Amino acid sequence: MLVFTRKRHEAIMIGDGVEIRVLRVGRDGVRLGVTAPPQVAVHRREIYEQIREENRIAARAVGSADAIAAELRGRLSTAASDAPASDPGDDAH
Amino acid sequence: MIAPDQAACVEPRRIETPVGTFEIDPQSVIHFHEGLPGFESTRAFVLLSSPAIAPLHLLHHVSGPAASFLAIDPRLVLPGYRAVLSAADERRLGAGDRTALVWLALVTLDPEQGPTVNLRAPIVINPDRMIGFQTMPHNSLYPLRHPLALR
Numbered sequence: 001m002l003v004f005t006r007k008r009h010e011a012i013m014i015g016d017g018v019e020i021r022v023l024r025v026g027r028d029g030v031r032l033g034v035t036a037p038p039q040v041a042v043h044r045r046e047i048y049e050q051i052r053e054e055n056r057i058a059a060r061a062v063g064s065a066d067a068i069a070a071e072l073r074g075r076l077s078t079a080a081s082d083a084p085a086s087d088p089g090d091d092a093h
Numbered sequence: 094m095i096a097p098d099q100a101a102c103v104e105p106r107r108i109e110t111p112v113g114t115f116e117i118d119p120q121s122v123i124h125f126h127e128g129l130p131g132f133e134s135t136r137a138f139v140l141l142s143s144p145a146i147a148p149l150h151l152l153h154h155v156s157g158p159a160a161s162f163l164a165i166d167p168r169l170v171l172p173g174y175r176a177v178l179s180a181a182d183e184r185r186l187g188a189g190d191r192t193a194l195v196w197l198a199l200v201t202l203d204p205e206q207g208p209t210v211n212l213r214a215p216i217v218i219n220p221d222r223m224i225g226f227q228t229m230p231h232n233s234l235y236p237l238r239h240p241l242a243l244r
Binding site: 048 | 200
């Protein structure tokens, strides 16, 4: 890991497009400003990891697609003209 | 628009998915330049619909490592749902009619909680450019797991 000492208003560059600048240094945290090209997504790491974990769980739901959809439609009582409401059990093969 | 890695594939082709076989043409391929968190190497998807899974859709990989998700229009789950695009999101989406954007919330099936949808980090697709990505708003008040029920 590269380690830098930066003072307020000083920055580091990553490649030729990403700049991370120290805006403020407080007792509990450091405020950073990130400038990056539009194709580079910038996120707080803990949020990214939370979404990543949720996506991994979501990828397992596909096997239950028919059951989830049938239950959803079954709960629909007012949109009967859209799609026939059915008991989830009706779709079992 | 067809990305270089898709250029070789110009004929319609059949793909097998957990919800059936679909014929897809190259124009229907949506490019996720960074994949999705957890599936960063899967860069090309199609959005599939079938009566068996309606009103859900299937967001299914067409190249790269396998990745397949159930998705639903978040406004069917929560009327008045308003997703927010950051300035960086706007640039990533590129030009195009903003009223035509397609929003999708991914479905998770928790054994105890039942099906839920991720309203915190919805997927947005620009159909004018066939570009999509998962938004991660910094200050979203929407939950990661909202009960899946139609309203």
